[in-house]
Amino acid sequence: MxxxxxxxxxxxxxxxxxxxxxxxxxxxxxxxxxxxxxxxxxxxxxxxxxxxxxxxxxxxxxxxxxxxxxxxxxxxxxxxxxxxxxxxxxxxxxxxxxxxxxxxxxxxxxxxxxxxxxxxxxxxxxxxxxxxxxxxxxxxxxxxxxxxxxxxxxxxxxxxxxxxxxxxxxxxxxxxxxxxxxxxxxVRFNDFSIELSSKEKQIHHKKYAQENEQIVGYIGRLVPEKGVNVLLGAVTNVLKAKPNTKFVIAGEGWHRNELEGISKELQIEDKVLFTGYLSEEDFLPYFNVTDILVVPSTYEPFGIVALEGMATRTPIIVSDVGGLSEIVDHKWTGFKVPPDNSDAMAEAIIELLENNDLRKRIIKNAEEKLTHVYxxxxxxxxxxxxxxxxxxxxxxxxxxxxxxxxxxxxxxxxx
Amino acid sequence: MSKNHPLTGIILVSFEYPPRRLSKISASVEKLARFLSKNKIKTWVVTFDDWRSDIEKISDYLIVNRIPYSVPNNISELAMIMNLKVAYQAAIASIIHSEKIDLIHFFDWMTLPVIISWKDEFQQKLVYSASSTQITRDKATSPYNSGIQKIEQMGLEAVNLITVNSKKLAQIITSDYQIDEKNVHQLNIGNKKSFEELLEKYQEKS
CATH class of the missing domain: 3.40.50.2000 (Glycogen Phosphorylase B;)
Known part of the structure; x- marks a missing residue:
């Protein structure tokens, strides 16, 4: 019918x-x-x-x-x-x-x-x-x-x-x-799963970070319920363990000024980049050069950005809230951390940045779940x-x- | 009064009806409803009351449907009116899908969103009674007032007949809202004579 x-x-x-x-x-x-x-x-x-x-x-x-x-x-x-x-x-x-x-x-x-x-x-x-x-x-x-x-x-x-x-x-x-x-x-898996050449990756990586820096990314609206402040709260601890890390916040929203203020207050401005809206041409490459994607929301009915991360083969760390809890199986398709907890977020970022095998395993499992469920x-x-x-x-x-x-x-x- | 009028069913849509009284409209609509029902025209009153919601059968020829108030928190009067629209629509639809209705008479601007949205779907003659316009109620220029004026404009253009209670209001509607004067009729609805005159207007072909 x-x-x-x-x-x-x-x-x-x-x-x-x-x-x-x-x-x-x-x-x-x-x-x-x-x-x-x-x-x-x-x-x-x-x-x-x-x-x-x-x-x-x-x-x-x-x-x-x-x-x-x-x-x-x-x-x-x-x-x-x-x-x-x-x-x-x-x-x-x-x-x-x-x-x-x-x-x-x-x-x-x-x-x-x-x-x-x-x-x-x-x-x-x-x-x-x-x-x-x-x-x-x-x-x-x-x-x-x-x-x-x-x-x-x-x-x-x-x-x-x-x-x-x-x-x-x-x-x-x-x-x-x-x-x-x-x-x-x-998620449109075929559209998102495009892998850039290493030369293209270099070009895009340079837009956000030094050559030797790993990128921890956030992409989405800058509004309180997205919990970007929780990620900012994790930066200092991550940098202590992994100084060559850059935090790239992509997106816009009315909360941006306050978030930039927090960044100044914590004296992490040189390690945190607010990019604003990404153009169409920068959108997918952004995922490709991001080593870990963080979704720190305090409220998320679903969390489509987590799927986009999974589709672009970017390991994800999410807050254990709402729909995100259902998308991510802890340490299998991503990491789950308690919401509004910067210390736990920092620990997860460090663990994932340090463990290449775990990252690879998560990427593979996430891809499999995507094709079967999403x-x-x-x-x-x-x-x-x-x-x-x-x-x-x-x-x-x-x-x-x-x-x-x-x-x-x-x-x-x-x- | 003609007893052989061709009308069998009428819906009166009003923002107020006894016991709810905000103006003279409440009593006028009730008297009109009783007049029509006495003349064996099945009359449905679809109305709003902020503390009750029910369908009350007054007689075989008069039924009052007080719509539910599902969205009681509103950011403005216009928001309230817009949110009540669906409840008016549900009530009106349940009547027109099952009863023979010849005419729908709307009272005051609070009922206009229903006319605007469904104007092309109503098979019935549409009558609207205005007792004021936003231009007369609030002269200030603001997006809020402009929004209500636009709603009035769209509603006034959609109906077959407009009754007004003063010559001045008739002038405003024909000049400021550019409505054809042949559609505007001055009539103070409230007494038997006015109801008889209105019934004649109801019976005229649109």
Whole structure:
């Protein structure tokens, strides 16, 4: 059975804020290869087309700024109204079977469409506000939390990326486990596993460190929950044991000034480099010249960067939190250290820098786990099983529009 | 009053309905609902109350659906209105998918997001009653006010008939919002005479 899916996602390449854009695109591409018709409705971005077909995926964009707003949260709620209008146009033009919403940012549009068209709504919850900020401290956060809860409650079924996320949804929102399925995020292994020549490696290594220095890297947003301060706290201890180490922090975020301040305070500025955003051409080579990749998050619903590290054959050290705990098997596919513990982080970095055999073993095991668990084809197959299951459940149910009763009867007859 | 009117079902969508009273709209909508139901038009009131959520059958011809308040913490009034949209939609959808509804009448700007999002999907005549506009409520230029004005603009353009309670408001809607004056009708909804006049307007072809 092949179905047509309407994905609702506020970001889609080339507009990328977090990992959502890449997730929706990567999943959509594989679904198309497997015979599914995939439409993505997303915000427009300067230079992008209102409609285009990208690798077989129908991409529909709309002006997301048509209703003015004073700040992001209000903008998002206004944007949902416009996304809903665009989606109605798409649903009427193409024969859509399932609505698939990604995160709270599109909840209002998705729920409205569900009730109007009486279609099954699948939600993927990538993260939750109560985790992103380690609690709920103001009206804005409470509002997001309630919207996230509403989206989950309104959905026919929910996909979560880790056991950790499932338990949070279950205990926070009193949501039944049998209405959730864990499907992890994936990584484009073939794209990431490219190995640079030694000459290219030298060129890129020079951008960040002296020739004789080993690189300990971090890549991601510079926001408190990513725990970069924990890594900075480990630097002095690592340098005592391994003075030829350079710490390269790639990425941007509103926490950067504070992190640079910590670096100055600890007098480690000459050993810590903040690169800012990496360009497309520097992105993969950065992994290639990094000896150890550190993911020191204090909150991580999944932790896709860990997979990217594994795919680029970079040994990883992660905090033992959230989805990271599930990705990494300690001393087998990486290292796990207790969260918010710079001493433990330093010990792990030193051990891994000193032990070449262990690094090689970890790289090999990680690669094996990637191909068996985190390959997009496997993830798409798991997603397809959910699509088919909820479609069958919905099809057997009387909750549908009169037009759909007729349409699906005819479709069944044709079979 | 004509007893042979062709209307069988009407939905009234209002941000307030007794016992919740924020303005005169609450009582006016209730009186209108009772008037319509007495005339054997099945009338659904879809409304909001911040302390109760229920479906109350008043009579065979009058049902009041108070929507759930699922997102009670909001960063602004506009955010609250946007978050209530899905609850209004769920209630309206459950009615229009199962009942014969000829017309949907929306009261005040708080109900406009529903009209805007579903305007092309409604098979029913759409009526909107305005008692003010953001231009009259708050003259300050700000992205927040501009957002509400834009929502009003989109809503006013989407409906078949707009009723206003003053000549001044009619002027604002036709001049500042550039709405065709043939769609704007001055009517103070509240007494039997106004309900009869409104019923005639309801019955006119859009």
């Amino acid at each position: 092949t179905l047509s899916i309407l994905m609702l996602s506020w970001e889609f390449p080339p507009f990328k804020v977090g990992g959502l854009a890449a997730h929706v695109f990567d999943l959509s591409k594989v679904l198309v290869k497997k015979g599914y018709e995939v439409h993505v409705v997303t915000c427009s971005f300067p230079g992008t087309k209102e409609y285009e077909m990208v690798d077989g995926v129908h991409v529909h964009r709309f002006d997301a700024y048509a209703i003015p707003a004073p700040e992001f949260l209000q903008w998002d709620l206004n944007m949902n109204l416009l996304m809903e209008i665009k989606s109605i146009e798409i649903i009427n033009k193409f024969s859509i079977d399932i609505l698939h919403a990604h995160d709270w940012l599109v909840a209002s549009a998705a729920i409205g469409l569900k009730h109007l068209f009486r279609k099954p709504l699948l939600a993927t919850i990538h993260s939750l506000e109560r985790g992103r900020r380690s609690g709920l401290f103001n009206d804005g956060q409470m509002m997001l939390d309630q919207i996230e809860n509403l989206l989950i409650q309104e959905s026919w079924h929910t996909i979560v990326c880790s056991q950790y996320m499932q338990s949070i949804c279950h205990f926070s929102f009193i949501f039944p486990n049998d209405k959730m399925t864990i499907i992890p995020n994936g 390959d997009w084809t496997i993830i798409a197959d798991q997603t397809i099983k959910i699509y088919e299951r909820i479609f069958d459940e919905w099809n057997a149910h009387s909750w549908k529009t009169k037009a759909d009763v007729k349409k699906y009867k005819q479709r069944a007859k044709k079979k």
